[in-house]
Amino acid sequence: MSRVNPGAYRAASARTIQNEPGVRDSVGSATRTFDANRVRAFGQIDSERWRDWARDVKTHALTNLDRYLEEAEMRLLANGAHVHWAESADDALRVLADVVARHDIRSAVKGKSMLTEELGVNDHLEQLGVRVRETDLGEYIIQLLGEPPSHIVGPAIHKSLDDCRRLFHAHLGTAPDATPETLAAAARDALRQDFLAADLGISGGNFLAADTGTVALIENEGNIRLSTSLPRVHVAFVGIEKIVPRLEDLSGLLQLTARAATGQPIGNFVSLIQGPKTNEEVDGPEEVHVVLVDNGRTELLADDVAWEALRCVRCGACLNICPVYRQTGGHAYGWTYSGPIGAIIAPGMLGLAKALPLPHASSLCGACVDVCPVRIPIPDLLLHWREQAVEEGLTTTAETIGLKAFTALAERPDAFSAAGALLRWTPWSAAGRSLPILGGWLQERSAPHPSQKSFRRLWEEGIE
Amino acid sequence: MTMRVALFATCLADQFFAEACADAVRLLRHLGVDVDFPERQTCCGQPAFNAGYKAEAARMAAHTLSVFEDAEYVVLPSGSCAGMIRSYYSEISDEGPALDLGKRTFELSQFLVHVLNVETLGRGLSGKTVAYHHGCHALRELGVDSEPIALLSGAGAQVVPWEADKECCGFGGLFSAKLPEVSAAMADRKLDTLPNVDFVTSGDGGCLLQLSGRSQRRRVGASGVTTPFRHIASALWEGVG
Amino acid sequence: MSGRDRIFARVRSALAGRDRTELPESFGEWRLKSPPVSPVEGFQALFESAGGEVVRVSDRAGAATWIARFSTDFPSVIFGEHVPAELKPDLPSVTPEVAALGLSMARGAVAETGSLLMDARDGRRAQLLAPTHVVVLDAAAVYASLREALISLKDDLPSAIGFHSGPSKSADIGQIMVRGVHGPGRVIALVIDESVIVQDHKEGIS
Ligand code: SF4
Numbered sequence: 001m002s003r004v005n006p007g008a009y010r011a012a013s014a015r016t017i018q019n020e021p022g023v024r025d026s027v028g029s030a031t032r033t034f035d036a037n038r039v040r041a042f043g044q045i046d047s048e049r050w051r052d053w054a055r056d057v058k059t060h061a062l063t064n065l066d067r068y069l070e071e072a073e074m075r076l077l078a079n080g081a082h083v084h085w086a087e088s089a090d091d092a093l094r095v096l097a098d099v100v101a102r103h104d105i106r107s108a109v110k111g112k113s114m115l116t117e118e119l120g121v122n123d124h125l126e127q128l129g130v131r132v133r134e135t136d137l138g139e140y141i142i143q144l145l146g147e148p149p150s151h152i153v154g155p156a157i158h159k160s161l162d163d164c165r166r167l168f169h170a171h172l173g174t175a176p177d178a179t180p181e182t183l184a185a186a187a188r189d190a191l192r193q194d195f196l197a198a199d200l201g202i203s204g205g206n207f208l209a210a211d212t213g214t215v216a217l218i219e220n221e222g223n224i225r226l227s228t229s230l231p232r233v234h235v236a237f238v239g240i241e242k243i244v245p246r247l248e249d250l251s252g253l254l255q256l257t258a259r260a261a262t263g264q265p266i267g268n269f270v271s272l273i274q275g276p277k278t279n280e281e282v283d284g285p286e287e288v289h290v291v292l293v294d295n296g297r298t299e300l301l302a303d304d305v306a307w308e309a310l311r312c313v314r315c316g317a318c319l320n321i322c323p324v325y326r327q328t329g330g331h332a333y334g335w336t337y338s339g340p341i342g343a344i345i346a347p348g349m350l351g352l353a354k355a356l357p358l359p360h361a362s363s364l365c366g367a368c369v370d371v372c373p374v375r376i377p378i379p380d381l382l383l384h385w386r387e388q389a390v391e392e393g394l395t396t397t398a399e400t401i402g403l404k405a406f407t408a409l410a411e412r413p414d415a416f417s418a419a420g421a422l423l424r425w426t427p428w429s430a431a432g433r434s435l436p437i438l439g440g441w442l443q444e445r446s447a448p449h450p451s452q453k454s455f456r457r458l459w460e461e462g463i464e
Numbered sequence: 465m466t467m468r469v470a471l472f473a474t475c476l477a478d479q480f481f482a483e484a485c486a487d488a489v490r491l492l493r494h495l496g497v498d499v500d501f502p503e504r505q506t507c508c509g510q511p512a513f514n515a516g517y518k519a520e521a522a523r524m525a526a527h528t529l530s531v532f533e534d535a536e537y538v539v540l541p542s543g544s545c546a547g548m549i550r551s552y553y554s555e556i557s558d559e560g561p562a563l564d565l566g567k568r569t570f571e572l573s574q575f576l577v578h579v580l581n582v583e584t585l586g587r588g589l590s591g592k593t594v595a596y597h598h599g600c601h602a603l604r605e606l607g608v609d610s611e612p613i614a615l616l617s618g619a620g621a622q623v624v625p626w627e628a629d630k631e632c633c634g635f636g637g638l639f640s641a642k643l644p645e646v647s648a649a650m651a652d653r654k655l656d657t658l659p660n661v662d663f664v665t666s667g668d669g670g671c672l673l674q675l676s677g678r679s680q681r682r683r684v685g686a687s688g689v690t691t692p693f694r695h696i697a698s699a700l701w702e703g704v705g
Numbered sequence: 706m707s708g709r710d711r712i713f714a715r716v717r718s719a720l721a722g723r724d725r726t727e728l729p730e731s732f733g734e735w736r737l738k739s740p741p742v743s744p745v746e747g748f749q750a751l752f753e754s755a756g757g758e759v760v761r762v763s764d765r766a767g768a769a770t771w772i773a774r775f776s777t778d779f780p781s782v783i784f785g786e787h788v789p790a791e792l793k794p795d796l797p798s799v800t801p802e803v804a805a806l807g808l809s810m811a812r813g814a815v816a817e818t819g820s821l822l823m824d825a826r827d828g829r830r831a832q833l834l835a836p837t838h839v840v841v842l843d844a845a846a847v848y849a850s851l852r853e854a855l856i857s858l859k860d861d862l863p864s865a866i867g868f869h870s871g872p873s874k875s876a877d878i879g880q881i882m883v884r885g886v887h888g889p890g891r892v893i894a895l896v897i898d899e900s901v902i903v904q905d906h907k908e909g910i911s
Contacts, residue, residue, distance in 0.1 A: 014645035024649065030880050056729040063725045066716045079864075085709035137886055138877035154877065161879025184875065184883040191887065196802060212862060222833060222873040222888020228865070229829040240712065245728055247859050251852035252732030255818060265751055266818035266851070269888065270868035277864050282786055282828050284864050298715035307719070323632045327649040361643060363636025363650070364514055365600035386516025395516070399638070403512050407520035410475075410506040411527050420479050440641030444648035445677030446684070451482035455473045459501045463486045 005334040006346055006358045013332040013361075023158045027150070027329040030157035031320040037263025038317055038371060045259070054256050055375040058311035061210075061243050062301065068210040068243045069292065075213025079275030081288040088295055089119045092237060095291050096121065096202075100128050103233050103287075105200045109191075111217065111224035112136035113204025114152050114314060115237045115293060118336040121202060132202075133194040135223035137187055144171050150330035152337065153261050153316035158329040191223070201227035201285065205238030206257070206313070208290075209247040214274055215290060216250055218257060218267035225269050234285040236273065240292050241301075241310040247272075253313065260315040260373040300348030305384040309344045311374040318368035318378060324361055333358060340368045344381040352388055359385035398436035423450045466498045469575075470535035472528075474545045475507040477669045477695070481541065484669070484695030488541050488572055491701045495580055505531045510548040511637045513556070522556040529553070529561050537579065538569045541697045543602020543667045546571040551605045571602055571667055572697055573612040583618060588705030590620030593661040595691075597654070597675065598630045599668035612667060612696055619703025628657040635674035651678035655689055663692045665699045732852055744816040744847040745898060751819025755871030756884060758893040761844075768792055768841060768897050775839070775893075776806060783835060785809035785827035792841060801830035807838040807889065812866070813846035814894070815854045820868040821894060822854060832867060838889035840869070844898035 016023050061068055073083050086092035099105065108130050110116065122143075125132040134143040138156040142149055144167055149155030156164075164183055168174045172186040203224055207216040215236050217224045228234050244253060250272075258264045277284030301307045319325045319339030330338030337345055343362060346355035359382050368378045389395055409416045432438045432447070441448075453461075469492055473485045492499045509524030528549070532538045540546045549569045553562035576582040594616055602608040613623050634640060634650025651674055658664065666672055676693040683690065706714070741747030749759040762768045769792050776782060776794040783804035784793060792808070801807070809832050812824040821840050823832050832838065848854040858866060873888035884890045 010643055010645070013643065017645050017649045026880075028653070033880060050732075053729055053732055056726065057732075060726045060728045063720060063723055065720065066713055069713070069716070085707070085712055087708045087712055091708055135887065136877070137875045141877060154880075156877050157880065159879070161881065164878045180878045180881040180883050183878050184886050188886055195887075212859060214862070220873070221875045221886040223886070225829070225833055225867055226887055229825075229833060240716070246731060248731050248852050248855040251850065251855055255851065264755070264870075266820060266868065266870055268755065268870050268872075268874060270820070270870075272858075272862075272866040272868075273864070274862050275864050277825070281825050281864060283830050284825055288864075292712075294712045294715070298712060298719055301716065302719035304723075307723075323634070323650050323653070324646055326653075327646050357642065360639065361646070363600070363632050363634060363639045363647070365632035365636070366604040367600070367632065369604065383514070383516065386514075387518045388516070390516040390518070399515070403515060403517050403520055406507070407509075407512060407517070407523055410509070410524045413504040413506055416475075416506040420475070423479050437638065437641045440644045441677075444644040444681065445651075445674070446680035448480055448673045448677055450479050453482055455478045455482040455485035456501075456503070458482050458486050459489075463489050 004350065006350070006355050008334055009332055009357055009361055012334060013328045016328040016332050022160060023329050024327055026158050026160050028326050030154055031326050034154070034262060034316065034320040038260055038320065041259035041263035050252060050256050051373055051375050053252055054373055055311065057244060057249050057253070058374050061245055062241060062307065062310050065240065065243065065301070068245055069240060071210040072208050072213055072243055075211065076275065076290055079213050081213065081275040081290050084289060084291045086291050086293045086295065092119050092291050092293050092295070093121070093124045095289065096124065096235060097128060099200070099233060099235055099289060100125070100130055103199060105130055105233070107131040107133070107194065107198045108200040108202055109133050109135050109194050109198040109227045109231065110202040111204070111219065111227045112139050112155065113237065114149070114336055115204045115239055116202060117149060118295065119237065119293070121237070130200070133191065133198070135191050135195065135227055136219070136221060137184065140187055140191065141167060148331065148336070150338065151316060151319055152314050158331070195226050195230050198231045199233060201231040201234045203228055203234065203236045205236050205242055207244050207250055207253060208238050208242045209250060210243055210245055212247045212274065214247055214272050216254065217271040217273070218254065220268040222269050225271050228271055228273060229284055232285055233287045233289070235289045235291060237291045237293055239297060240294055241297050256373045257313045257315050260317040260371065296349030300345060303348050306344060306348050306381050308376055309341065309348065309381055311376055312341050312345070313374055315373055317371040317373065321367045321371050323365060323367065324363065333361070340378045344378055344385065347385045347388070352385060352392065353394055356389060356394060359389065396436065402437060417454065417456050420454055466496065468498045468500065468536045469539050470500050470502050470532055470537065472505055472508070472532065472538050472540045472545070473501070474540055474542045474669070477541050480673060481669045481695045484697040485541055487701035488539070488697035491697065491704065492539070494704055495582065497580070502531050502535070508545045508548045510545055513548065513552060514636070515638045518556060525553050525557040525562070529557060529565055532565055535568060537575065538565065539572055539575045540569070541572050541667070541695060542669060543571045543599040543606055543608055544670065547601035547605030571606055571608055573615055573667055573700070574606060574608050576615060577611040582615065585615060585619045585700060585703045586705035587620040588703040589616065589699070592621045593624050594621040594699070595624050595626045595659055595661045595664045596629060597633060597664060597666040597671055599666055599671050600632050602667050603630060608667070615700055616665070616703065619700065621703070624659045624661050626657065626659055628654050633671045633674050635670045637670065640674060647674070648678055651675055655679055655682065658689055658691065661691060663694050663699070665694050665696045667696045669695060741816060744849045745844050745896060747816030747849070748814045748819055748847050752871060752894055755819055756874065757819070757871040758891070759896060760893060761896045761898050763899055765791060765897060768895055771895060772808065772839065779806040779837070782806045782808055783831045785831045787827050788841070801834040804835045805837065807831045807835035809838065809840050811840045811842040811846070811894070813848060813854060814842050815848050815851050815868070817850045818868070818870060820870040822858070823867040823869055825863040825865040829865065832869070833888050836885060836889060837891040839893045839895055842894050842896045844896050844900070
C-alpha cells in the first residue's frame with residue numbers, strides 16, 4: 001500500500017493551506033461545480049425515493065454478502081472468467097504477478113480505479129518490470145507528476161489549467177500556452193500508442209451483479225472501454241462490497257451514481273463485462289481475471305455501526321460538499337480515500353489508531369447527509385469512531401482531563417458558574433497559546449471576549 | 465393564560481453573549497411571554513458528545529433533563545444546543561423524557577415563528593443591511609432556514625445574499641482547536657465572500673465567536689473585514705424598534 | 706483454509722446476528738419528473754444534450770443514402786460485424802487502428818439515459834478507435850427505461866456490452882470540458898424510424 005499516513009493530517013492540511021493556496025482555489029471551484037451539477041440532476045428526479053431505494057438494495061446486498069459472493073463467483077466462472085480471492089493487498093498483487101509471469105506481460109494500461117490505488121498496483125507492476133500507463137486523463141496527469149489522486153472522481157482537480165500546460169509542455173512538448181483541446185489531443189496521441197501496445201488492461205469495478213457475473217464500470221473518456229477491450233488480458237480488481245443482486249439493479253445505481261458524481265444522467269461510457277471474448281466475437285481480451293478483494297472490508301463489515309459505510313458507491317458527492325475537504329483536497333488525508341467517506345472507512349480498514357485524527361477532520365456540519373446517494377449517515381459514523389477512540393483511550397490526556405472536569409462541574413451548577421467567572425481571568429493572550437485546546441484556538445484567531453457579566457449575573461440583577 | 469418559557473442560555477452564550485441572552489428575555493417578554501431562567505442549568509453536553517465522550521455527555525444530558533423537566537417550553541439562543549437536545553438526547557438518555565423535552569425545545573427564531581406565530585416584530589432595522597449565517601445544526605438538524613431571515617426582513621432589514629451563507633464557519637466545538645488551520649481556512653471562505661453589510665448575524669454564538677475571532681485576527685494582517693458580528697437575539701430585539 | 710474460505714468465514718461471522726434485510730422491488734417505477742413523449746424522443750434529447758448527434762430516417766434505404774453522403778468526407782472506414790452490405794458505403798475498409806470512420810450497429814438504446822447499447826459481438830474496436838462513430842439504431846429497440854433494457858439483455862449477454870451516451874469527454878484539465886479524449890469525439894446515432902415523416906436531411910450534419 002502506498003503512502004498511508006493519516007496521522008500527519010494536521011501538519012499536511014496546514015502545509016497545503018499555507019504553502020499551496022492554488023490547491024484550495026482549484027479544489028474549491030471544481031467541487032462547487034460538481035455539487036451544482038448534482039443539485040440540478042437531483043432536481044430532475046424524485047431523489048429522495050431513488051436514494052431510499054439505493055440504500056435498501058446495497059443494504060440487502062451487504063447483509064446477504066456471502067450468498068451473493070458465491071453466486072457471482074459461480075456466474076463469472078460459468079462465463080469463462082477467472083476468479084481470485086484476495087484477503088490483503090499482498091494477495092491481490094500476487095495474483096497480478098502470476099498473470100504477468102504467465103503471459104509475459106511487458107506493458108499495461110489502466111483505467112481509473114481507487115481500489116488499485118489502495119492496493120499499490122502501479123508500484124508493484126513497475127517492480128515487476130511492467131510499464132504501466134494510467135489512461136484516464138486526470139490519472140495520467142498525476143502519474144506524470146508522481147502524485148496520488150486527490151479526489152475519487154476527479155483525481156487531478158487540485159491542478160489548474162496552467163499546471164497542466166507546464167506539465168504537458170515538459171512531457172509532451174505542447175506549446176506553453178496550449179488550449180485544453182490541444183493538451184487533450186496530445187495526451188490522446190501518446191496514450192493511443194500505449195493502448196495499442198499493451199498486453200494487459202487493468203480496471204477496478206463499480207458494481208458486480210451477482211446473477212449474471214457482470215462487472216460494471218463507469219467512465220466518461222472511453223479509456224476504460226479501451227483498457228478492457230484491446231489488451232489480450234484484462235484484470236479487474238473488485239472490492240467485495242461492490243456486489244448487487246441483479247443486473248437490473250444497476251439501472252438505479254448507475255443513474256444515481258452519475259447524478260451524484262457529476263450531474264450526468266449516466267456515465268458517458270458504461271462497460272458491462274461478463275468474461276473473455278467468445279467464439280462469436282472478433283475482438284476483446286482472451287482472458288479475464290476478476291480479483292475479489294477484502295483488504296480490510298470484512299473488518300469494516302464486522303463493526304455494528306460503521307458497516308453502513310460499505311454501501312458507498314464512490315461518487316465523491318460528500319467530498320464535493322464538504323467544507324473541510326474543500327480547504328485542502330485529498331492529499332492531506334494521507335491515504336487513498338479522502339474527505340468524509342475516507343474519514344469513516346479509514347478506522348475500519350486501517351485500524352482506528354492509525355486512522356486518527358481523520359474522524360475528527362469534520363466540524364459535523366452535516367452537509368454530506370443531504371447528498372449521499374446511498375444515505376450513509378456520515379456524521380453518525382464520525383461520532384461513532386470518536387466514541388470508539390475515547391473508549392480505547394486514544395485521546396490526549398489534556399483533553400480527557402479537561403472534558404471530565406468540565407462534566408463534573410456541569411453537574412454542580414454553583415461550581416459551574418463560579419468556574420465560568422474564571423473565564424474573565426483566562427490568559428487569553430500570549431500565555432494561553434501554550435495551553436491545550438485554548439492554544440489551538442488562539443493560534444488562528446483573536447481572543448474571544450467574555451461578556452462583562454455573565455447572563456446569570458444579569459438575570460440576578462434583573463433585566464429591564 | 466400567559467405562555468411560560470424557560471430560557472436555556474447555554475454555557476457559551478451565558479459567558480460570551482450575556483447581553484444577547486438578556487435581549488432574548490426582553491424580546492420574549494415584549495411578546496407577552498413569561499420568561500424563567502432555571503438556575504441549575506449548565507451545559508447541554510454537546511462539546512463532550514461531539515468529541516466522542518458519550519458517557520460524559522449523557523451525564524450532562526441527564527442533568528439538563530432534570531433542570532427542564534417541568535418547563536412548558538425551553539428556548540435557546542443557540543441552534544446547535546437545541547439540535548443536540550432534539551436530535552441526540554434520546555440516544556444518550558432515557559428515551560421517553562428525552563423525546564418529550566425535544567418536543568418542547570426550540571431555537572429562538574424557530575420559537576418566534578412556529579410557536580408564537582410572529583410575523584413582524586417592528587421596523588427597528590429599517591435601512592440596515594444584514595448578512596445571515598446559517599448555523600449548520602439550526603439549518604440541518606432543526607430545519608431553521610427561512611425563519612430568521614423572515615424575522616430580520618420583517619423588521620425592515622435588507623438581508624443581503626451571501627454566497628457562502630449555508631457553508632460551515634469551521635467552528636465545530638473542539639474541532640476548531642484540534643485542527644485550527646483547516647477551521648480557520650473555513651472561516652476565511654466565509655469572510656472572503658461576505659458582502660458589504662452593516663452587520664453579520666446568526667443564531668449560534670459559537671459560529672459568531674469563530675467568525676469574529678478570525679476576522680479580527682485577519683484585520684491585524686490587514687485582510688480582515690470590519691463588519692460587526694451580532695447575535696440574532698440582539699438584532700431581533702433591535703428590530704422591535 | 707484458503708483465502709477464499711477465510712474471507713467467507715469473516716463475512717459470515719460479521720453478519721451473524723445482523724438482520725438480513727429484504728431485497729426491494731427493482732428500480733424503475735418513478736423515473737424522471739418530466740418523462741419524454743416517446744422513447745425515441747427521450748433518447749434523442751439526452752443523447753444530444755450529452756454532445757451526441759441524432760439523425761432520423763424512415764427506412765434502411767434512407768439510412769444507406771445518408772451514410773453514403775456522409776461518408777464522402779472520410780478517407781477510410783471500419784465496419785461493425787453486423788453492418789449489412791446495403792448500408793456499407795463505398796470506402797476503403799481498413800483496420801480499426803487507422804480508420805477515420807467507424808460504422809456499427811446498436812443492439813438497442815435507452816431513453817431514460819440517452820445511451821446506445823453496443824454489443825461486443827459487433828466488434829469493440831470499430832466502436833472505440835475511430836475519431837468519428839456512426840451507429841445505426843432501430844427505433845423499435847429503444848427501451849424507455851434502463852431497467853427494461855437490462856432485463857432484456859440478460860437473456861443474451863456477450864462478453865461485454867458498452868453503453869455509449871455521447872462522445873468521449875473529460876474535464877480533467879483545469880475543469881474545462883473537452884471532447885474526443887480517447888474514444889470517438891463525434892458520435893452520430895442514425896435512427897431508423899418508420900414513424901418518421903420528414904426525410905429530407907440536410908447535407909451532412911456539422
Ligand atoms: S459516502 Fe456517499 S456521497 Fe460519499 S462517496 Fe460514498 S456514496 Fe458518494
